[in-house]
Amino acid sequence: MAKRLIFNAFAMNSVSHVYHGLWRHPDSRQVGFNELGNWLDLARLLECGRFDALFLADVLGLDPAYKGSADTYVHEGLHFPTSDPGMLAAALVSATEHLGLAFTSSILQEHPFNFARKVTTLDHLSRGRVAWNIVTSVGDAAARNFGLDKAVPHDERYVWAEEYVEVLYKLWEGSWEDGAVLADRAAGIYADPARIHRIGHAGRRYRVRGPHQTSPSPQRTPVLIQAGSSRAGRAFAARNAEATFIVSLTPEAAAVAVADIRQQLRANGRRDDDFLFIQGLSFVVGSTEEEAWRKSRAIDEYVSTDGLAAHVSRDLGIDFGTLDPDRPIEEYQIEGLQGFVRFYEEAHPDRKATAATLAHAMSYNGRIIGTPEQSADQLERWQAAGIDGVNVAYQTMPGSFVEFIDQVIPVLQARGLAQRDYAPGTLREKLFAGRPS
Ligand SMILES: Cc1cc2nc3c(=O)[nH]c(=O)nc-3n(C[C@H](O)[C@H](O)[C@H](O)COP(=O)(O)O)c2cc1C
Numbered sequence: 545m546a547k548r549l550i551f552n553a554f555a556m557n558s559v560s561h562v563y564h565g566l567w568r569h570p571d572s573r574q575v576g577f578n579e580l581g582n583w584l585d586l587a588r589l590l591e592c593g594r595f596d597a598l599f600l601a602d603v604l605g606l607d608p609a610y611k612g613s614a615d616t617y618v619h620e621g622l623h624f625p626t627s628d629p630g631m632l633a634a635a636l637v638s639a640t641e642h643l644g645l646a647f648t649s650s651i652l653q654e655h656p657f658n659f660a661r662k663v664t665t666l667d668h669l670s671r672g673r674v675a676w677n678i679v680t681s682v683g684d685a686a687a688r689n690f691g692l693d694k695a696v697p698h699d700e701r702y703v704w705a706e707e708y709v710e711v712l713y714k715l716w717e718g719s720w721e722d723g724a725v726l727a728d729r730a731a732g733i734y735a736d737p738a739r740i741h742r743i744g745h746a747g748r749r750y751r752v753r754g755p756h757q758t759s760p761s762p763q764r765t766p767v768l769i770q771a772g773s774s775r776a777g778r779a780f781a782a783r784n785a786e787a788t789f790i791v792s793l794t795p796e797a798a799a800v801a802v803a804d805i806r807q808q809l810r811a812n813g814r815r816d817d818d819f820l821f822i823q824g825l826s827f828v829v830g831s832t833e834e835e836a837w838r839k840s841r842a843i844d845e846y847v848s849t850d851g852l853a854a855h856v857s858r859d860l861g862i863d864f865g866t867l868d869p870d871r872p873i874e875e876y877q878i879e880g881l882q883g884f885v886r887f888y889e890e891a892h893p894d895r896k897a898t899a900a901t902l903a904h905a906m907s908y909n910g911r912i913i914g915t916p917e918q919s920a921d922q923l924e925r926w927q928a929a930g931i932d933g934v935n936v937a938y939q940t941m942p943g944s945f946v947e948f949i950d951q952v953i954p955v956l957q958a959r960g961l962a963q964r965d966y967a968p969g970t971l972r973e974k975l976f977a978g979r980p981s
Contacts, residue, residue, distance in 0.1 A: 546924075546927075546959060546960040546961050547927070547960075547978070548960060548961055548962060548963050548978075549923060549927060549931075549932065549933050549934060549956070549961050549962060550596045550820065550822065550932055550933025550934070550975060551593075551594075551595045551596055551933060551934055551936060551953075551962065552595065552596055552597045552598065552599040552644070552646065552822065552933065552934070552935045552936065553586070553590050553595055553597075553598050553599065553935075553936055553938070553945055554599050554601070554824060554935040554936060554937045554938070555586075555598060555599070555600055555601070555938065555941070556600060556601040556602070556623070556626065556629070557577055557600060557602070557626055557627040557628065557629050557632050558577060558603075558621065558623055558624070558625065558626040558627070559574055559575060559577060559620075559621025559622075559625075560574070560620055560621045560622045560623070560851065561574075561601065561623070561937070561938075562824075562826075562855075562906065562937045563826070563843070563847065563907065563937070563938070563939045564620055564622055564847070564848045564850075564851025564852055564854075564855060565620065565846045565847045565848030565851050566843065566846050566847065566939050566940060567620075567621060568846055569843070569846050569939070569940050571940040571943045572940045572941055572943070573941055573942065574940075574941045575621075577627065578627060580635055582941075582942075583632060583635065583636060584635075584636065584639045585942065586598070586941070586942050586945065587636045587639050587640050587643055588639060588640070589942060589945060589946065589949060590643055590945065590949075591640050591641070591642060591643045592949065593945070593948070593949030593953050594953070594957075594962065594963050594964065594965065594966065595643065595936075595949075596643075596644050596933070596971075596974065596975060597643060597644030597645065597646045597673075597675060597971065598633075598636070598643060598644070598645060598646065599646040599647075599675075599677065599769075599789075599935055600629035600632060600633065600646065600647040600648060600677075601629070601648050601677070602626060602628075602629045602647070602648035602649070602650070602677075602679070603623040603624075603626055603681075603683075603686070604626075604650055604652065604653055604681055604685075604686035604689060604690075605681075605683055605684075605685025605686035605687075605688065605689050606618070606624050606685050607683045607684060607685040607858050608685075609683065609854065609857045609858040609861070609863055610850075610853065610854035610857045610858065610863060610864070610865040611863065611865030611866060612863060612865065612866055616850055616851065616854040616865075617854060617858070620848055620850070620851045620854070622851050622854055622855060623855075623858075629647040629648055629649075630647050630649060630662065630666070632647070633645040633646075633647045633666065633674070634666055634669070637666070637669050637670045637673075640673075642673070642966040642974070643673065644673050644674075644675055644767070644971040644974070644975075645666070645670060645673050645674055645675070646674075646675035646676070646677060646767070646769060647674075647675075647676065647677065648676075648677040648679055649676060649677070649678075649679070650679045650680060650681040650686065651678070651679075651680055651681070651701075651704055651705050651708040652680070652681045652686055652687065652690045652692075653681075653690065655750070656708050656711040656712050656715070656750060656752065657711070657715065657752050657757075659712070660711070660712050660715040660716060660756060660758075661756070661757045661758050663676060663716075663761075663766050664716065664756070664758040664759075664760070664761045664764075665758060665761075667761030667762060667763050667764075667766060668758075668761045668762070671762055671970070672761065672762030672763045672969070672970030672971060672972070672973075673970065673971045674761075674763065674766040674767070674971065675766050675767035675768070675769055675787075675971060676766045676767070676768055676769065677769045677770070677771065677789070678705060678709070678768060678769065678770045678784070678785065679771065679772075680696075680701035680702065680704065680705050680772070681695070681701075682695065682858075682859055682861065683695055683858060683859075683861065684861075695861075698774065698776065699776045702772070702776040702777065702779075702780045704749060705780060706780070706783075706784075707747045707748060707749055707750060708749075708750075709768075709784050710745070710747070711743075711745050711747070711750050711752050712765070713765065714743035714745055714752075714754065715743060715752070715754060715755075715756040716756065716760070716764045716765045717764055717765060718741065718743060719740065719741050719742075719743055719754050719755040719756035720739070720740050720741075720755065720756060720759055720760045721739035721740070721741075722760070723736070723739060724736050724739035724740050724759070724760075725759050725760075735759070740755045741754065741755055742754040742755050743755065743756075762970050763970045763971065763972055766971075767786055767787065767971050767972050767975065768784055768785045768786050768787070769785060769786070769787045769788070769789060769822075770784065770785035770787075770788055770789075771788065771789040771790075771883070772883055773788075773790065773801070773883025773884075773886050773887060774883050774886065777883055778804065778805050778808055779808055781805065781808075782805060782808035782809045782811070782812050782814065783812050785819070786818065786819060786820065786972070786975075787819065787820035787821070787822055787932075787933075787975075788805060788819070788820075788821060788822065789822050789824065789935055790802075790821055790822070790823050790824070790887070790931075791823070791824040791883075791884070791887050791909075791910065792823060792887050792890065792891065792910075793887060793888060793890075793891035793892075793905055793909040793910070794891050794909070795925045795926050795928070795929035795931075796891070796929065797887065797890040797891035798821070798823055798926060798929040798930060798931055799929040799930055800890045801821075801886075801887065801890055802821050802929065802930035802931070803930075805819075805821070806819075806930075817976070817979040817980055818976075820932040820933060820975065820976075821930060821931045821932050821933075822931070822932065822933045822934065822935050823910070823926055823931040823933070823934055823935070824910055824934075824935045824937055825910045825911075825912055825923075825926070825934050825935070825936065825937065826910060826911050826912070826936065826937040826938065826939060826944065827911075827912050827913075827919055827936065827944065827947070827948050827952060828840040828843065828911065828912070828913045828914075828939065829914070829915070829916060829919060829947045829948065829951045829952055830913075830914070830915060831915065832915060833913075833914050833915055833918060836913045836914050836915065836918075837913055839913075840911070840913045843939050843940075847907055849903065852903035852904075852906050852907055853865065853869065853899060853900075853903050855903075855906065856884070856899050856902045856903050856906065857899070859884065860873065860876075860884070860885075860899070860902075862876050862899070864899035864900075864903075867899075869898060869899040869900040869903075870898050870899075870900055871898060871899075872896035872897065872898055873885050873896070873897045873898060873899065873902070874896055874897075884897070884902055884905075885897045885902070887905075888901060888902060888905060891909075910937075916951045916952045916954070916955040917955055919952045919955070920952065920955045920956050920959055920961065923956065923961060924959075924961070927961070936948060
């Protein structure tokens with residue numbers, strides 16, 4: 545029997561996420577991203593389709609990163625405005641029972657003491673369904689919104705992230721012992737002070753005395769996801785994360801990325817079964833291959849090439865609206881997101897990534913076009929390359945998810961590649977069910 549794949553819906557509390565320009569499509573409801581009803585409908589749909597989680601990306605600033613200005617981002621609703629993903633996750637708790645709620649939060653945006661408390665609260669309220677996408681925020685705009693002059697240099701951000709998670713682990717894991725909560729009405733003792741500890745963290749950026757303000761939640765530590773793919777990013781993931789979000793361009797390139805990260809995991813004493821590789825893919829489904837390609841071409845009519853270039857420019861910190869989009873990216877000093885270049889070069893070892901090729905890759909690579917059976921065949925190839933699951937990106941919201949769930953999921957279920965029901969327990973237990981612990 546095949547091992548099942550994990551499926552997350554990849555979304556953002558914003559108008560335009562990955563397929564820039566598609567918000568204008570008549571089937572897209574994404575202009576209504578501030579309407580709770582749209583998200584409740586999506587969450588219920590995902591749960592009917594036995595999706596593992598809704599994964600919410602986030603961005604914290606408006607960079608004038610394309611053509612010397614921020615106008616393209618504003619015109620195209622490109623990650624701006626963006627509403628808070630953690631608050632949205634909280635709003636979906638009571639509408640769902642099993643769906644994981646994975647949201648992004650940057651080390652920039654919140655003091656770890658407060659973040660630990662919020663996550664624990666949400667993990668209590670959702671009965672252990674929270675995952676955290678750990679990000680360090682690329683770009684100067686985010687840094688300037690939090691009192692810095694500019695973005696902290698690339699590798700230094702990961703040093704900061706190490707201390708951030710160290711504080712969190714102390715609060716989540718080391719502050720309250722199991723059994724500290726007694727709730728003993730007869731004795732009049734709610735909790736046992738001898739089993740609650742201060743953490744006394746004194747580091748380079750944080751001083752936190754503790755104890756954790758909130759009693760341990762079902763998962764204590766939320767499921768930890770990390771998407772950085774530079775050398776420092778992968779090293780951080782190998783030390784801390786339980787899942788990494790990769791955007792390899794082909795299954796063959798995914799196998800290279802997986803092998804690289806696995807090697808670092810083993811060097812850190814981690815077991816293969818404790819770590820999940822989640823690949824970003826999107827699907828255009830038709831009852832015939834021809835119909836699927838027709839739909840895909842119709843989607844292309846709405847794709848904004850300017851939007852894609854603006855996205856790549858912002859992430860890399862290089863303005864490809866004014867610089868040469870065909871010049872190899874390695875000739876620039878990148879303080880932004882280095883991982884995209886790495887993914888490109890793992891797929892094309894004989895070529896150098898340029899802004900133009902990255903923008904093209906963002907729209908076309910990982911777009912699986914075909915019948916439900918062909919989509920399932922492709923997923924088998926990705927699985928054989930070592931991936932454990934998929935972050936399903938959408939072209940239209942919620943249409944892409946409706947199609948995937950109505951048409952592809954049943955084929956996957958018949959092949960044992962998608963779960964028919966949820967495993968019991970917390971999100972971590974569901975994700976790792978069936979793997980040796
Ligand atoms: C697939 C993918 C998704 C990401 N999602 C986010 C996000 O939602 N918010 C964010 O601030 N950064 C996001 N990032 C950026 C990473 O978290 C990280 O900060 C960035 O990749 C820089 O690290 P790197 O140079 O190690 O790749 C994402 C990166 C990748 C590859």
